Amino acid sequence: MDIAVYLALLVLIPLFAWLSSAQERRLKRLDHRIGELDRKTDLILRHMGIAQQDAGRAPELERVGALLKDGKKIQAIAAYREITGADLREAKEAVDRM
Incomplete structure (x- = not known):
C-alpha cells in the first residue's frame, strides 16, 4: 500500500x-x-x-400485579421490563408504584 493510505488510516480510525x-x-x-x-x-x-394506564398493555401488566400479590417483586420487575422494554430503574419505580 501507499504511505498516503497508511497515514489516512492512522488519522481516520x-x-x-x-x-x-x-x-x-x-x-x-x-x-x-x-x-x-x-x-x-x-x-x-x-x-x-x-x-x-397504558391501555394497550393493561392485560399484560396484570401478570405483574399477580406476581406482586404473590410476593415475587423481583419477578414482577423482570416481567415489567419484558413487557414494556423499560430499564431496571424505571421498572422498579413502576412496580413500586403498583
Missing part, C-alpha cells in the same frame, strides 16, 4: 472511534433526560390524582 463514543455519550444523556421527564410526568399525574 481514531477520528471514527472518537465520533462513535461522542454519539454514544449523547444518546446516554438523552436517555437520562427522557427518564427524568418520565419521572416528573409521573409525579405530576400522581399529584393531580390522575391514574395513568
Whole structure:
C-alpha cells in the first residue's frame, strides 16, 4: 500500500472511534433526560390524582400485579421490563408504584 493510505488510516480510525463514543455519550444523556421527564410526568399525574394506564398493555401488566400479590417483586420487575422494554430503574419505580 501507499504511505498516503497508511497515514489516512492512522488519522481516520481514531477520528471514527472518537465520533462513535461522542454519539454514544449523547444518546446516554438523552436517555437520562427522557427518564427524568418520565419521572416528573409521573409525579405530576400522581399529584393531580390522575391514574395513568397504558391501555394497550393493561392485560399484560396484570401478570405483574399477580406476581406482586404473590410476593415475587423481583419477578414482577423482570416481567415489567419484558413487557414494556423499560430499564431496571424505571421498572422498579413502576412496580413500586403498583
